[in-house]
Amino acid sequence: MTRCILAKEKDPLGTMLNDFCGGDAAAFLNVWSSTLEMSTMQGATMLRGFEEMNNIEKCALAACRGRILDVGAGAGCHSLVLQSKGLDVDAIDISPGCVEVMRRRGIEKSYHCNILDVRNSRYDTVLMLMNGIGISGSLDGLNLYIQQLDTILAPGGQLLVDSTDLTGKFLEQGEALYDEEGRYCGETDFVMIYKGLRSDPFSWLYVDFELLRTICSFHGYRCDKLIETGEKQFLAKIYPCIVGQ
Numbered sequence: 001m002t003r004c005i006l007a008k009e010k011d012p013l014g015t016m017l018n019d020f021c022g023g024d025a026a027a028f029l030n031v032w033s034s035t036l037e038m039s040t041m042q043g044a045t046m047l048r049g050f051e052e053m054n055n056i057e058k059c060a061l062a063a064c065r066g067r068i069l070d071v072g073a074g075a076g077c078h079s080l081v082l083q084s085k086g087l088d089v090d091a092i093d094i095s096p097g098c099v100e101v102m103r104r105r106g107i108e109k110s111y112h113c114n115i116l117d118v119r120n121s122r123y124d125t126v127l128m129l130m131n132g133i134g135i136s137g138s139l140d141g142l143n144l145y146i147q148q149l150d151t152i153l154a155p156g157g158q159l160l161v162d163s164t165d166l167t168g169k170f171l172e173q174g175e176a177l178y179d180e181e182g183r184y185c186g187e188t189d190f191v192m193i194y195k196g197l198r199s200d201p202f203s204w205l206y207v208d209f210e211l212l213r214t215i216c217s218f219h220g221y222r223c224d225k226l227i228e229t230g231e232k233q234f235l236a237k238i239y240p241c242i243v244g245q
């Protein structure tokens, strides 16, 4: 399994973001999905400032405290806001181009690292934004991620993560929430394409809040919904259950 992207040819996102930073204001890439409609990712969106962020992001940033890990930081828009507030933030991404962009933008602690390889460091807040739970890839992956919190959260620590509930959309279309092979409707495969560069296919997960909460409680974690939008996107705070509560 690829833990980090190593070759520039496999890094359309990082390449597009560097082109954007280099002056190509219209830079964007195409995202192909196995189950959802094709979409695009704009450079300008990835480098959004605080004023352009939605309420989920603003709420998450306000809830950040202590030592922070920004997972899948991309162009570092959240890390930049936190750093400018004087907070202690480590930003990690598997894309070398994203890390280069973060360094160009002055993010002091940005690292080329997969969340699965974070060891020997503990954080008061782990932040995963822009449908951040997606990084876990699947329900199996989500179980692993929640278990990994045992080793990356400091005592009293929290994971702040957002996702989108696609279940209503599937039910409306008369489709089952699990297909014949038992694959949950929020599991999809993506390929990113930019100017002839293609990423390897990667799995992404959209999860509904109740299922997320059930999986968390199975591993001894509480899961609170902090805010949701009309587009079925929500922000969750996940933290260890205290024995006896």
Ligand code: SAH
Pocket (backbone or CB within 6 Å): 013, 046, 071, 072, 073, 074, 075, 076, 077, 092, 093, 094, 095, 098, 113, 114, 115, 116, 128, 129, 130, 135
């Ligand atoms: N959080 C950013 C970027 C979201 S895009 C924002 O809100 O703008 C998701 C990012 O996660 C991409 O930059 C991708 O390279 C990174 N990523 C995907 N899997 C990862 C993993 N396992 N560990 C760390 N970063 C990962």
